[in-house]
Amino acid sequence: MSKFEIRKRSRSEVTILDIYGELDAHTAPILEKELQQLIESKFVHIVVNGSGLEYISSAGLGVFMAYIEDIRSQDGDIKISSLKPKVFNVFDLLGFPTLYDIVENEEKAVDRFK
């Protein structure tokens, strides 16, 4: 069964989600629940650090798409950092870099909120 884990931490006003494992149709609800909780709690400055993400399918990408407008309407954003090349390739194939801030490392992602 696919394994996926989220660890949450804060850097000043920014919530960092460290994500690990495989994000597919089986595990996407885990990320979905986390984003819903952050939106409800008004924590809408979010960095997803994908350094531990080994795999993503369109079901995983769909979670980012489903919540980004809600988050941006509250003056927040999701920045995505530290993706492995094989994972970035999937984001790139669907044109994500034109609509999302996808940066090399967490520092840059946090800086984008300043």
Next chain:
Amino acid sequence: MPSIKEHTLHISASTDELERIRHFVADHAGKFGFDEGDINDITLAVDEACTNIIKHAYEWKTGKPIHIQLAMRGNEMLVSIIDEGKSFDPAGYKMPSMQDQLNQKKRSGYGILLIRKLMDHVEYRKRNSRNEIRMTKKR
């Protein structure tokens, strides 16, 4: 006449099985001599096709059959995935626009787009109650 090697996996439709499907595909694509990028492409394409069957053909009803067959023919891998659910009409598929999807908070419709980008050739067949997606990728 090139030799043909075939490998088959029968599973029941559940997202629990996606990891096993990916392992099956990656293992055989690697043994066939595909490089890492191609292995990732084929594995993702099969995941997307099976996810679509689970979601759309079987509408999340678990326990329904999915048959995956990999055939190595010459320098090409042929992937055949068969289900017995609602059939997909490729003529009715509209390529999603990212901005429209965002505005409408839609999250699906990208699997087919990815499959087309990842594989060399994709076709759909319907015979009686069985649907088949056939995809090929050259080494």
